[in-house]
Amino acid sequence: MSILVADGLTHWFGRELALEGVDLVLDTGEHMAVLGDNGAGKTTLLRILATALRPTAGWLQLAGLDAFRERRRLRHYLGYVAHSPGLYPALTAAENLEFFCDLHDVSRSRVAEVLETVGLTQAADRRADRLSRGMQQRLAIGRAILHEPKLLFFDEPDASLGADAGDMLMRIMEGRTVVLATHDHALANRLCARTLILRHGRSLGTATHLRVVK
Amino acid sequence: MNPFRVAVAVARKDLRSEWRTRELVPALAQFVILALLIGNFGFQIDSRNAASIAPGILWLALVFAGLVAFGRAFAAEREQASLEAMLMTPASPVAVFAGKAAAAFGLLLLCEAVMLPALSLFFGTPLSIEVVAAVVLASVGMAALGCLFAAIVARVRARELLLPLLTLPLWIPFIIAGGSAVQSAMGLPGNYQEAIGLLIDFDILFLVLTSLAARFVLDE
Numbered sequence: 550m551s552i553l554v555a556d557g558l559t560h561w562f563g564r565e566l567a568l569e570g571v572d573l574v575l576d577t578g579e580h581m582a583v584l585g586d587n588g589a590g591k592t593t594l595l596r597i598l599a600t601a602l603r604p605t606a607g608w609l610q611l612a613g614l615d616a617f618r619e620r621r622r623l624r625h626y627l628g629y630v631a632h633s634p635g636l637y638p639a640l641t642a643a644e645n646l647e648f649f650c651d652l653h654d655v656s657r658s659r660v661a662e663v664l665e666t667v668g669l670t671q672a673a674d675r676r677a678d679r680l681s682r683g684m685q686q687r688l689a690i691g692r693a694i695l696h697e698p699k700l701l702f703f704d705e706p707d708a709s710l711g712a713d714a715g716d717m718l719m720r721i722m723e724g725r726t727v728v729l730a731t732h733d734h735a736l737a738n739r740l741c742a743r744t745l746i747l748r749h750g751r752s753l754g755t756a757t758h759l760r761v762v763k
Numbered sequence: 764m765n766p767f768r769v770a771v772a773v774a775r776k777d778l779r780s781e782w783r784t785r786e787l788v789p790a791l792a793q794f795v796i797l798a799l800l801i802g803n804f805g806f807q808i809d810s811r812n813a814a815s816i817a818p819g820i821l822w823l824a825l826v827f828a829g830l831v832a833f834g835r836a837f838a839a840e841r842e843q844a845s846l847e848a849m850l851m852t853p854a855s856p857v858a859v860f861a862g863k864a865a866a867a868f869g870l871l872l873l874c875e876a877v878m879l880p881a882l883s884l885f886f887g888t889p890l891s892i893e894v895v896a897a898v899v900l901a902s903v904g905m906a907a908l909g910c911l912f913a914a915i916v917a918r919v920r921a922r923e924l925l926l927p928l929l930t931l932p933l934w935i936p937f938i939i940a941g942g943s944a945v946q947s948a949m950g951l952p953g954n955y956q957e958a959i960g961l962l963i964d965f966d967i968l969f970l971v972l973t974s975l976a977a978r979f980v981l982d983e
Contacts (some may be wrong), residue, residue, distance in 0.1 A: 651772035653929035
């Protein structure tokens with residue numbers, strides 16, 4: 550069953566075309582990587598799919614609902630890790646997650662579980678601005694899975710993460726539908742069965758497994 | 764989802780962040796003290812004219828302190844890229860806005876707690892419950908309007924310029940009614956009860972209007 554159906558997604562930033570007519574169908578539990586050079590439109594596509602940005606044209610259905618009409622209802626199903634961690638620097642790792650528990654109406658007992666999943670149990674009481682960039686990224690990933698979303702959108706989640714990033718992401722992605730933007734072809738091949746390639750905002754098509762040719 | 768719980772969580776988060784970083788309140792307190800000091804030396808204050816000059820200085824300092832406090836409410840979220848994460852939750856944008864406005868109001872109250880005794884000290888005017896009530900009531904509506912415009916301008920580059928241009932004209936009713944209430948509380952002619960009644964009416968009106976507008980401002 551298709552959990553994500555996108556038709557002709559197009560976005561203009563002023564006079565600049567960022568995304569042009571991208572079509573996409575994703576089945577429940579499927580993992581798809583989005584590859585492309587800088588400025589190819591990966592972040593724009595992910596923000597539109599995560600309903601953080603309304604496309605200039607096109608149509609998007611998530612979990613059988615019109616993504617932009619039912620945006621608020623869909624928030625329970627979606628988790629999004631943006632390019633920037635977007636944490637509150639003066640709050641501790643645990644406090645950052647507790648705050649989002651309140652916004653998601655999730656019990657605060659979930660915080661310890663999530664910190665363990667992303668490997669930050671030891672850093673629970675450290676302020677976010679005193680965490681390394683990689684730890685901040687882990688915390689942002691933890692925030693995205695607090696409410697146990699069925700659909701996850703990751704914008705370069707491996708940025709600054711350590712060597713075990715692939716294993717952690719694999720554990721988190723298990724049983725969920727995921728769209729992941731990355732520059733790392735090896736990671737894309739390891740975590741995702743399908744790959745979408747973007748160039749200058751246009752889809753060059755999808756492939757099941759990429760062979761990297763140097 | 765309980766909107767009250769969301770608003771409390773947002774306000775608590777902002778106040779906790781301010782308590783730990785102490786970015787805003789010490790600077791605002793210093794600003795209002797300096798503004799009162801300049802007013803004190805700029806005018807020839809004596810026991811006869813203090814009550815007529817002090818309210819003007821009070822409202823000038825309060826308005827500019829408010830612009831800084833409310834401007835930071837959303838600018839910090841944009842700089843940290845955290846607003847998007849907050850709005851990606853199922854929490855109501857109106858509740859998020861209410862929490863941000865409540866925290867900014869709380870910070871302005873702290874600033875007023877420094878300003879009003881300082882005003883009394885520099886100008887020799889009475890620090891009465893009537894003066895405090897007028898200033899606090901005006902701050903409620905000013906916080907709601909200030910935060911709404913801060914949310915609107917947070918995404919543009921010239922926000923420091925735009926915020927006063929948009930906010931000050933709509934703060935005029937609060938400055939007129941609040942100024943009149945403070946003047947009569949300091950012994951000048953005027954109807955204190957009428958001015959306070961007007962302030963309450965303006966507070967209700969602008970709280971309702973900003974709550975309705977916040978949904979559209981934050982949702983897009």
